[in-house]
Amino acid sequence: MPTKRTKIPEKNPIVKQTRKKSSVKKKTRKVWPLALKLVLAGITLVLLSPFYYGYVLKTGTSTWQWIKDIGQDSNYPNYYDFDIRIPKKYSIHGIDVSYAQGKIDWQKVKSMKEGDVSITFAFIKATEGLLTVDPYFKRNWREAPKAGIVCGAYHYFRPKKSGKQQARFFLQTVNVENGDLPVVVDVETLDGKDPATMRKELHDFIVHIEAKTHVKPIIYSGLSFYQDYLQGYFDDHILWIAHYYKKELKTRNTNNWQFWQHSDIAKVNGINHAVDFNAFKGDLAAFQKLIIKSDDLNR
Template sequence: MQVKFLIAGVLLVLLSPLYYGYIIKGFTSTWRWVKDWGEDPNYRTYSSFDIRIPKNYSIHGIDVSYYQGKIDWKKVKAMKEDDVKINFAFIKATEGMFNVDPYFQRNWREAPKAGIICGAYHYFRPKKSGAWQAKFFLQTVKFEAGDLPPVVDVEELNGVPASKMRIELRDFVRHIEKKTGVKPIIYTGLSFYKDYLQGHFEDYPLWIAHYYQSKLKISKATKWHFWQHSDKAKISGINHVVDFNA
């Protein structure tokens, strides 16, 4: 009789939802530990964002364009895991001399309402006039006090020599600086920077793309302000993976 009661008690525990919840929670924690074991302790997996994030940074943000579709910025703002949350967003505004991102005006309006600090960026086309691209960008974006600096995204030559790209890019940044009184940020990939930009725009703040690393592998003397370290983040309120920045 005692044996029967003992078996019945064990079965009740094993079949209990609480027991299975405890096991699943324990398995998840153990898997995270196993997944990160032996890796840089300053590069941790955050399950809600579904990416690994460098731990030595306290300010995090995203950048978006029409690829992300219609965004619920209140959900973006509310998302948090431990000390990681979305503080800022760079929003695509324009490209070349004629293209305006179809979601720019909505994002530029709604993100600040949710309490997110915003900046706007222009996708640069080296075959086109840098000065005219800058004018088009500023006609589209109305910057205000408290916004992040304007950004120019340059990541391809489009068939022109690197020297020609740099001439047009310099015309772009000089026009932006003249009209806004602010030095624009130059966004580019780490390889593109080393191949074509290093040593040419040292007075301008940089935003560097370098993915899936615990550290940005660049000289300490380089004047970088933002690091795009992943392109696969999952963010509440956005139905597409997102670039993540520190």
């Protein structure tokens, strides 16, 4: 027994050496540069940001590129209340809505403003095909103008249905009046039809609407769909082009666009869901020229 006890003190230096080595490691961890910690914290915040998931992942932009771009491009700044970037050179902005946005408080929509951006106009879905009326159309069509927003109604076009019958259905639902924006026909699918058939039915829709309202409809489409199937056929009509998350709309031989849907993830007061955001190409005088007058309807 005494001999075993005499060996115990001999192990103590080894224990002390182990503890000393452990304390050295702890000291090493404490000397990380503060700047590195801040960078890691910043990256963590970016990865957790809703804007990151709404913009970076959706557009395919690299995280590093997004970090570098933030706040650096004065022509494409962040508007944090709207939670999107908005091209800077446009002065007139608007939204488009359907049942997907639910019940909207239009007074809150109209009163929202951040910097030089507020909402002037809204395109409201009315009908689709031959049978579907948007369940929120009547309410939106009534309440938005009360709040001081200039409105236009749109029809989601189905190429597999008669264009003329779709136009009649639309006009049974929408009473186009003085102070409205022109009717919009939303064309973004072939519906299994060939391009020539789609264009024929679209032409019939347009002709009937123009005959009844005396105003040419606006054509809405995605940039690629328009360039693939519509360009060169309806060039005398005003275009409303969808092309997302860019600081400018670059089109190939397409100069007749007036409205640009540049985002589909905006946050707007009074709306509980993400909403499309649009810019008008011209100034206030040009915008007012588009608004339907009594003389137009009575020609």
